[in-house]
Amino acid sequence: MAAEAQPNDRHRQLQGKVLVLTVCAAGIGGTFQYGYNLTIINAPTSFIQAFINETWLERTGLPLERSRITLMWSFVVSVFPLGGLAGALLAGPMAIKLGRKKSLLLNNVFVILAALLVGFSRIAKSFEMIMLSRFLAGINSGVGMNIQPMYLGESAPKELRGAVTLTSASFTALGLMLGQVVGLREILGAEEIWPLLLASNVVPSLIQLLLLPWAPESPRYLLIDRGDKESCICALQKLRGSHDLSSEMKEMLAEQAAVQGKTAEGPWELFWNPAVRWQLITILVLSSAMQLCGNDSMYFYASYVFQEAGIPYDKIQYYIIGTGSCELITAMTCNLIIDRAGRRMLVIGGYSLMAVWAIVFMVALSLQDRFSWMPYLSMACIFAYILSFGIGPAGVTGMIPTEIFDQMTRPAGYMICGSLIWTNLFLVGMAFPFIVEGLGHFCYLPFFTVCVCTALYVSFFLPETRGKSLLEISEEFNKRNFKTQTRENSWTNLEDTKSTML
Secondary structure, X not given: OHHHHHHHHHHHHHHHHHHHHHHHHHHHOOHHHHHHHHHOOOOOHHHHXXXXXXXXHHXXXXXXXXXXXXXXXXHHHHHHHHHHHHHHHHHHHHHHHHOHHHHHHHHHHHHHHHHHHHHOHHHHOOHHHHHHHHHHHHHHHHHHHHXXXXXXXXXXXXXXXXXXXXXXXXXXXXXXXXXXXHOOOOOOOOXXXXXXXXXXXXXHHHHHHHHHHHOOOOHHXXXXXXXXXXXXXXXXXXXXXXXXXXXXXHHHHHHHHHOOOOOOOOHHHHOOOHHHHHHHHHHHHHHHHHHHOOHHHXXXXXXXXXXXXXXXXXXXHHHHHHHHHXXXXXXXXXXXXXXXXXXXXXXXXXHHHXXXXXXXXXXXXXXXXXXXXXXXXXXXXXXXXXXHHHHOHHHHHHXXXXXXXXXXXXXXXXXXXXXXXXXXXXXXXXXXXXXXXXXXXXXXXXXXXXXXXXXXXHHHHOOOOOOOOHHHHHHHHHHHXXXXXXXHHHHHHHHHHHHHHX
């Protein structure tokens, strides 16, 4: 008996190692890049603005006006979400034609080109190279944010699907925090080496190129999209070890039979497909709320609130790293509890707490000048708001399309989800200064409304997906999508019965 148990333990360890390798290899070049590229641009803001002015002066002999420099800088910042939108639209066709793993590997081409462009931008005296670099980095992030959770959700066992897919949020938070750390003046945030700071995003890319080839392709993609049963079993054996694969293969074959004869749908087709009506409404609500909840806008207030609390200006950058650490801690905690607490509870709880903290934050801002301790309450609200966002909304939103769409509609679902996230990121970034100007201390009222409405929608309309197979989840949504049709059929059958009795 002991001799039999020993090989089983070895296989279990091997399974764990392959799954961890798959998660880490996908994450470091996937959502990590989104978080990292989002924050490394903050440290060299003044240096890049000075570089733009110097370059323009050398070309034309005239310095740029302050408003023109700000406009140029806004282009540098805004092309990143525009690139992300392009990447989100590109992710679906890539995932279908190349597969999940190959798409992630090919995606590194964008960030390598981006690193080369920004790395040589100062030598070439071209700020346009920085803009193009940020656009390509955005494409890389857009593709990675869509394909990584899809790949992990299709590769993970049912009982670990939530925790494994949610690592996408953990890698985003890790990227945010490391981007803040690397941007410190003591590391790569000095004026002389800012091109090196912006080009450092090539390092995660190279790590992924080294690790990901050793991970297997998504078993579901191999079986359902390519019809390659042997490769699917081989991939499953790598991921699961020598465990009995019959029950999992039975589920996947049933899912394959359910989509037999269908082809992968485009995002525009989902809007006309009644079979995915409620799935589509769900991702429209959750993906929009992801950016419209105001979490990213908290970073806008962070420096001001920390300064009002009496923290020295040169120390504020270290406190801002604390905000990134909060998101990382909650994302990792969420990984541990998601398959016990469930998806609905985490999302409802997260948005409900954010609504509470939004009210407290607005009250604290309005009383900032009256009470000496109010800045500290505002500071606590910033950390609490980010912690609440990390509890559920940050991670669950990205994994929901994997669970509620079938194999033929999942890539299109992620394209819509990613497009909304990137579009709203751009719109909120453009609109928030005007919201602050118009509403003043009550600028978080729109975000409060979004949090409340999203929590209500999830509590009433999103079924729990924990512990269910993807086919079971699809069947549960089908009951809701065809509810009206079922009632009409029941009514018709009743009328037929009556006429027969007469």
